[in-house]
Amino acid sequence: MSDAGNDVERRIGELRTQIDDVDCRIVELLNERAELALAIRELKPRVQRALYDPRREEEIFTHVASCNKGPLYADNLREIYEKILHVMKEL
């Protein structure tokens, strides 16, 4: 491969290492979120609250969109968050 090609391959490698680092931080936060969600689930029966609350889900989508600065679109985040909330519910 040409020198320029090697440079590009090296740059791709560096960017992937950065992605791996970001992914571990995302995993940590997803686990933190799961712990908080589990704590809420434990409390809910004590105040006769339903475990599933569609209004709270909409609140989460709105909140997530409100702190978004891109390049992802609100719709992209909603798609990802629908999955996150689904997984948290099944825990």
Place this chain on the structure above:
Amino acid sequence: MSDAGNDVERRIGELRTQIDDVDCRIVELLNERAELALAIRELKPRVQRALYDPRREEEIFTHVASCNKGPLYADNLREIYEKILHVMKEL
């Protein structure tokens, strides 16, 4: 509502505020990840690399599982990451 009930409601409110805070940090990292993925996508044609690389996807699932400390299971994270990677590809 009883005092005990009010305490529980207040506690649920506090936990939800903490979740909102975690969500904004997740959104920030998802955007950081998207920027890195877009930078890689721009470089790939210069080294005749396919945009979609199933081996790299498996590497990501393995890496994500390796930094997981729970309470989420590796399968939960895989489910969430399949969605994240799908969204990043469509960007």
